[in-house]
Amino acid sequence: MILFLLLIIPSFAAATVCPVRCKCIVKDSVACQDETVTDIATFNIPHNFTYVLVSDTQVTKLTEFSFKQMPFTLRLFLQSNRLSIIRPGAFQNFPLLKTLRLSKNNLSSLPSGIFSILIHLEHLYLNENILFYLDPSIFNNLTRLEILNLSMNKLQSLPKNIFRSLSKLTNLILHDNLLVEISFWMFDNLMELVELHLHSNLIEIIDKEAFYQLPKLKKLLLQKNRLKTLTDGLFLYLHKLEILSLYENPLTELPDVLFGKIETLRSLRLWDTSLSTIPNFIFSNLTNLEVLVLTRNAKLHSLPKDAFHGLINLVELYLYTNNFSSLPVGLFQDLQNLQVLSLYNNTFDNLPVNLLTPLINLQNIYLNNSKITTLPGNLFKVLPKLQKVYLEDNPWMCDCKLKEFKFWLEKNTEKIPNHMSLLCTNPPASKAIPVLALESLICPSTTMREGKSGFYMLTTTLSSWDDSNTGDRMISTTATTTEHIIGETNYSVTDHTSNWYNSKMPSINHTDTRTSTGHESHCNVTMLQRCSLSSANIIYYLLYFTTSMQIFLTIVQFFVLIKIRKLYNYVNISTEPVVLVHMLVLPNCHSPDQNK
Numbered sequence: 001m002i003l004f005l006l007l008i009i010p011s012f013a014a015a016t017v018c019p020v021r022c023k024c025i026v027k028d029s030v031a032c033q034d035e036t037v038t039d040i041a042t043f044n045i046p047h048n049f050t051y052v053l054v055s056d057t058q059v060t061k062l063t064e065f066s067f068k069q070m071p072f073t074l075r076l077f078l079q080s081n082r083l084s085i086i087r088p089g090a091f092q093n094f095p096l097l098k099t100l101r102l103s104k105n106n107l108s109s110l111p112s113g114i115f116s117i118l119i120h121l122e123h124l125y126l127n128e129n130i131l132f133y134l135d136p137s138i139f140n141n142l143t144r145l146e147i148l149n150l151s152m153n154k155l156q157s158l159p160k161n162i163f164r165s166l167s168k169l170t171n172l173i174l175h176d177n178l179l180v181e182i183s184f185w186m187f188d189n190l191m192e193l194v195e196l197h198l199h200s201n202l203i204e205i206i207d208k209e210a211f212y213q214l215p216k217l218k219k220l221l222l223q224k225n226r227l228k229t230l231t232d233g234l235f236l237y238l239h240k241l242e243i244l245s246l247y248e249n250p251l252t253e254l255p256d257v258l259f260g261k262i263e264t265l266r267s268l269r270l271w272d273t274s275l276s277t278i279p280n281f282i283f284s285n286l287t288n289l290e291v292l293v294l295t296r297n298a299k300l301h302s303l304p305k306d307a308f309h310g311l312i313n314l315v316e317l318y319l320y321t322n323n324f325s326s327l328p329v330g331l332f333q334d335l336q337n338l339q340v341l342s343l344y345n346n347t348f349d350n351l352p353v354n355l356l357t358p359l360i361n362l363q364n365i366y367l368n369n370s371k372i373t374t375l376p377g378n379l380f381k382v383l384p385k386l387q388k389v390y391l392e393d394n395p396w397m398c399d400c401k402l403k404e405f406k407f408w409l410e411k412n413t414e415k416i417p418n419h420m421s422l423l424c425t426n427p428p429a430s431k432a433i434p435v436l437a438l439e440s441l442i443c444p445s446t447t448m449r450e451g452k453s454g455f456y457m458l459t460t461t462l463s464s465w466d467d468s469n470t471g472d473r474m475i476s477t478t479a480t481t482t483e484h485i486i487g488e489t490n491y492s493v494t495d496h497t498s499n500w501y502n503s504k505m506p507s508i509n510h511t512d513t514r515t516s517t518g519h520e521s522h523c524n525v526t527m528l529q530r531c532s533l534s535s536a537n538i539i540y541y542l543l544y545f546t547t548s549m550q551i552f553l554t555i556v557q558f559f560v561l562i563k564i565r566k567l568y569n570y571v572n573i574s575t576e577p578v579v580l581v582h583m584l585v586l587p588n589c590h591s592p593d594q595n596k
Helices: 001-015 399-413 525-530 535-574
Strands: 029-033 051-055 076-077 099-101 123-125 148-151 172-173 195-197 220-221 243-245 267-268 292-294 314-318 340-342 364-366 387-391 424-426 440-450 457-464 473-484
Touching: 399 440
Parallel strands: 029 051, 051 076, 076 099, 099 123, 123 148, 148 172, 172 195, 195 220, 220 243, 243 267, 267 292, 292 314, 314 340, 340 364, 364 387
Antiparallel strands: 440 457, 457 473
């Protein structure tokens, strides 16, 4: 032992000598960088460094002569060079090596047995090369390997059982290759695997049993592939899974049974797919899921009532930028712990008044830019912890149906960011006016009926809500205009509702009837602006009335023509001339001849 120490002491003494063109800032470490160097051997690196870095050179070949005997080197970094050839025996001088990094070179293949001597190797980085083929036995002796990075290469397939000897592997990184299929044998014997990166490949098929032998897997990344379907029970035995990413796959459907009992999964990302819906109870085994991202799915138009059944610990639910027009009552029945609900950028026709009732811990809800025209007044009243409601960029219909919701807005402006940016889109008279700036909300209703002696009455009822301090009450005003129709459709509209009354009486009925023969004045453009109905509504009802009368007159004319035809036929038959066809002459019984 003493003799051995005497032999190695001089070596350690020489560690203070740093090679020319290299830096030795950290103890026992050397970093050599030179863009003019074409042979690593010219650095003349001493053998007593435990950490060796050679990068940014013009070196294209690594041989058994590139380094001296390196008995103490544990970390060898050869990244960002131009290596395209590695000779057999290139690492024979590194018997204790634990980390080897060959990233960012030009390696297209590796010789068989190149790593066979590195029995202590724990971390191997081959990423960012142009590897398109791997020898089936290339990793056979690496029984201590924990991290293997093969990402950003050109691998289209992997030899069968290539990873079988890597029984201690914890991280397998294969993203950004050209893999098309994941076979059932690919991850056999990787019982210690914790992270599996398969994203950004061309994967179309994953065998049902591909992940069955990965009992400790915590992180599985499958995003940005070409998966259209997932086999039934694909994740059934991943009981330790914590992170799963499936986004940016052209998935068209999900199987009814996809997950086993996974109490550790905290995050699930499923956006940019071709899903149109998802099965009931599909997430029911993910009882501790905290974040579910189901967004940017252009074809996702509906969700079944029990889609989120079992997600009792969900905190954040993201459903924005889909194609929802409605959501079923009961959809959120198990989400009592939800705090953030994002529904913006959808196309909602309406939202049920009881939709949000179970969300007793909801704090923030996003409904902006969702084509919403009206909302129930009680929609948010059931949310005791609500802090923010985002509602801007919606086309609000400011009629009397919005009355109760407007009342809620007035009482909760502190919860509505940019509350004065909630603008009316309809009716046209209220366009671009903030909802909270309106004094009354009007609902027009127009009917037509036939009066006596061929008169027709156009009755318009305007209802508005008075929100003054005297209390909520509806004010109703009726205007009736009567016109006689002679020969052609011709009528006028007379307005008697230009003034709204704020008296304490619950309703006001005002009726005025006048007749004309088409010579009395009609509502002109100026008058239409003063009419209680908008110009567009008046024109609509006039056209409706005109079309109806034209159809009616056409039917009457048809029946009149039939009657005239029958009368003509009758008269024509009764006046035809009588023609004598045959005349019968009786013989005279008393002729003179008979008397004789």
